[in-house]
Amino acid sequence: MSAFPKAICGADDLKGRFLEAERSMEPGRVVLEEMPRAAVLQREFRASHCSYCFTSIDKSSETIQCSACGEETFCSSICKSLARNEYHWLECQHKDLLDQLGPEAVLALRLLLADEPDNIKTSERKRAKIEKFDKWPSDFDLVSSLMTHENRRSEKEIGHYRKVARELVQVTSTSSNESWSSIDKDVLFGFVMRHLLQIQCNVHAITALVVDRREMGDHVETQNQVRLALAIYPRASLLNHSCDPNVIVSYERRKLFVRTLKSVSKGDELLHCYGPHCARMRFRERRKALREQYYFDCVCSACSTEEASERELGHRFVDLFVCGRCNGLLKACDDENVGSCSTCKKSFIMKKKFDNYDAAQKIFDAAEVHKENNDFDRALTKYHQCLKIHKSLLHKSSKTLGRTHDSIAEVYANLGLFKKASEHCQASCVTVELIFGEASMELANELLKLAQLYFNSRQAKEALQMARRGLSIFSRYCDNTDERIIELKEMENFLEQIK
Template structure:
């Protein structure tokens, strides 16, 4: 059997293909050839059978497709177990899943039971508005009459709390107003293509752009934890009434998602489970397209140009991706044809949900899906959120168990998105803008003063403070097909602090950074005075330090905090002799010692240890980094609890400036810092 990459090479070198001038004709030619490939035909048989079976069992709202009584009950009982163990957030997570899987309320009381159980969690968490709403819904859905007195009492208490403090239920907006600064101008060059330059001086902290995504999709890892539309963390889940896959933070987000994409995703559950997030995003891009955009492609109005992505992207397509484009196109056409068929599903019959491609054929839709898949690799943007790594999240996301920092915040990729205007920012490994997100919307802020006619740049991922030069160049070449030539990558002397010191040992002669320049080298070498250290002896000492660190953690987990502190201090003493003062492992040791001191209420010792860790994070990641902001927030909490008012206020002010830069004044952590500051000022 001919391999796919060999087949595509043969196609693109064929004389008939080389004569084609339209993108549509080129892709149709390729797809026609791919249909004859044996592996494609195997996928065809598999998924056509799946589509046929689903089509004969088309759901309506009363069918509650993908709901599952047994799963719903299992998740509710799991929630009960954690609630009894006083693990409230874990209980909330499982009750939310139970609600998502609960069948139609007319046939079961499971939904009422899950809502009532969740109301108990909300009451403990002092979310009285959500608690009251859950109680009302549970009663309306037939909650057992013999248990009603308990709910009535809880609702009465909720109403009292809400009357006493109505402001506790305020929420943050998850949308921002689209905006592009008039200080940005679009510049074109043959080498860099279209990009942004400063049309005038841009000041540090100034917003240069806010944009909503053209299309986006939640990372499957965060399902049931974040809203499938706005990507904010879910408190009280609002599920799709038809399936268990649509999970939202409100009915407003659920309705918006339905109009944009869920009207068809809801009926394609099994197919969507088989594909990656990028392929699903390509479908959402198609569903977001206007009729004029689609007709431009289908009516041959877009003339073929030597798009570099086309020749470089084609060999990245797998058999599965190619054929799934056909499967999705068949699915779209079938459901659109059935929209006006007699059905109980009144939502689907509404004309406003019929997309622009209603009358297109299979090849039209497959053409667009393949085009989107090819282009996403170099145009997709990750939506990131600051996630708090709490104990319950370590249960839901086991990979967090390997983290040993006191800092419980971490930037996570929550979703993938396509932003049209934002894609014009060129990359720099040391950019002059920083990105933050409000819900789905992206915001660009200047991190320094930008002079007129200077490139306004953004980091595509490989940042100077997080990757070595070689790692950055390799990642950018592999994903974006260019060799980075930014200032941070051009000079050999321009090494980042993370590269020089992040994992360096300490030179006993000059205190400089000692590194192993080659993995096979038998010695570590000082980067300043060239002093050599035998690698065997170094590895033995490092191993001993690691064992002490793990032993200290185990002692603290078993409740023996004092023994844990003593062992961690022994580890710290050894690492101070061995590691450079800006080595991240040394910082983590100070971090962990601060946590242990905090657990016994020794706030002064905790803040002293934490302060030393903060200095390393500042040096490694930079004065404007979010890592530094998170560490300052943690240090401020320690000063606050230790009643060190002056130190706390200075740290809070520095942290607020950074959170304003990254997230703006509406950020939850920023508001917490403001509250702490107000309290401390009243104490003076």
């Protein structure tokens, strides 16, 4: 089930099929809504989330468990019935084996069951021809056409998938459902094998915010985004990658939403980031990650621009070094050990800056160890040593500098020193805004943290300002049921009352 209010399918021989804008749109517009063809909740969340719709379940909620396997928890009889009809009728008696095989294997089995026996028996099992559809094909045909990259897999990897496929075929062919047990095992094997290979390149990780509470005098809540479930969305899988995307994907339980991040014109390709983003990773790291998981070399505009810039700046300029005289950015000369200020043109021997940068990284790593061991006083000492070096070396838009401020803020928060934490979180927000932009989700998440810190340190005016800024961004990209929007609205209402 899906809706394409503002997206259509395009195609060419180079990129294959892709999605493009049906008309011009401003940021925050929904261009695609889709329910998954198949989805599976990660095992560690079975007790805290509904196994079918992925709704969060608290201890006071009434839940329904499968009485046979005792492994699946549902928020309602409707979800239990849907799960039973779609896949649990088969999985229930094989839970131990499926847990051993892993969530990707379970997802492949659910894709197979969604294919339905009649489609499998009549299908020619070949990839659909690349074309621009006047009418959207069935989910079965879309999934059948998803890439597997089988010819790029190692023999060891193919051997592993074959072993898993044989196990899943045995589960299916020995079922009491004659519609499935009557299908030729070789045909089943072909479908299962294809789905297993498709998953790596086409799976979507449904994420959710989970609160981690650490008691340290006061209760400090840290919201972490976790991989809640795995799913296949046939139409969303047509989105191609860009390291500087113009759309963003979010989830409301099982449902996927694609919204514009930037203004797009009619006919523009809609581009989604598969993970490696130009604001978080260098292009060489991005290309390596994309090649290893998705089997292509990214040549998006961000990669092309950054590759050209790296040739100009030099490989060792791994961060935004600044001139000690005017704070202009440094770039490499013909000799990469010599830097030149892009503003005042002063030349620098870079060895000392590189050495200090490497030394700061070692100090930061030591601080991280102290933080993980809850030795916050030592962590703070190390972080501040690191911060002093970073401030002398790096521009305020440096991700490294922002990360250091963010880590210091986290430690102060765990010590209950929320005012000090807010000072460093505010500095982190400056960096995030410079990197990602004033309307980015990355900034919205930082503003949420800053609002919480201002609130906890009783800086009501500042908390209200940050709550409103955060809400203005989240409301562009998220539904009103989003937990972050709910929290910020509650904070805004409370602070309005006490003004």
